[in-house]
Amino acid sequence: SQQGEEDPQALSIQEGENATMNCSYKTSINNLQWYRQNSGRGLVHLILIRSNEREKHSGRLRVTLDTSKKSSSLLITASRAADTASYFCATERGNTPLVFGKGTRLSVIA
Amino acid sequence: EAQVTQNPRYLITVTGKKLTVTCSQNMNHEYMSWYRQDPGLGLRQIYYSMNVEVTDKGDVPEGYKVSRKEKRNFPLILESPSPNQTSLYFCASSLAGEHEQYFGPGTRLTVT
Numbered sequence: 001s002q003q004g005e006e007d008p009q010a011l012s013i014q015e016g017e018n019a020t021m022n023c024s025y026k027t028s029i030n031n032l033q034w035y036r037q038n039s040g041r042g043l044v045h046l047i048l049i050r051s052n053e054r055e056k057h058s059g060r061l062r063v064t065l066d067t068s069k070k071s072s073s074l075l076i077t078a079s080r081a082a083d084t085a086s087y088f089c090a091t092e093r094g095n096t097p098l099v100f101g102k103g104t105r106l107s108v109i110a
Numbered sequence: 111e112a113q114v115t116q117n118p119r120y121l122i123t124v125t126g127k128k129l130t131v132t133c134s135q136n137m138n139h140e141y142m143s144w145y146r147q148d149p150g151l152g153l154r155q156i157y158y159s160m161n162v163e164v165t166d167k168g169d170v171p172e173g174y175k176v177s178r179k180e181k182r183n184f185p186l187i188l189e190s191p192s193p194n195q196t197s198l199y200f201c202a203s204s205l206a207g208e209h210e211q212y213f214g215p216g217t218r219l220t221v222t
Binding site for chain 1: 152
């Protein structure tokens with residue numbers, strides 16, 4: 001039961017540019033989380049935004065949440081080659097487990 | 111160091127030969143979960159456990175078993191592996207409630 005859908009599937013940018021990824025979901029949620037995965041490795045948690053929050057920052061990351069549109073965006077500013085990875089959104093609803101989307105593959109070219 | 115460990119990291123086996131992938135966490139987390147990751151399909155949950163002796167099916171439980179006899183361990187058992195279970199498997203854990211999940215390094219399983 002995949003709930004989050006990331007867009008675009010793949011994104012290629014130059015180092016120093018900003019990268020924006022979007023996530024849409026279908027039902028009401030308690031929170032939405034973003035994770036990063038370097039090739040073939042375990043996912044690493046980036047940021048959690050609760051349903052009553054609209055925006056959150058963490059370093060070069062900015063996450064927004066629009067519950068009326070059931071969507072979220074992840075902005076990475078001043079991207080670096082080390083940001084090259086896949087990014088997943090995951091939604092949490094009630095006592096049900098996290099549901100992950102299929103991810104956005106980001107390539108940052110030096 | 112707080113971590114989730116999985117063993118083995120790589121495994122090649124044959125159809126029908128029972129195997130167990132172990133998962134252990136040292137953070138006293140209540141919640142543990144198994145996922146498989148396949149190209150184009152993202153992460154799909156196999157089983158999860160809210161606490162000791164409590165397990166539930168995820169989205170793709172067929173062909174898998176789990177147990178949670180201790181809080182720190184959550185092994186994934188494939189009684190009779192088949193080639194369609196060839197995948198990258200991740201174990202994850204978290205505190206109960208709205209908390210981030212910590213992922214293990216993954217186990218790449220090939221069933222021939």
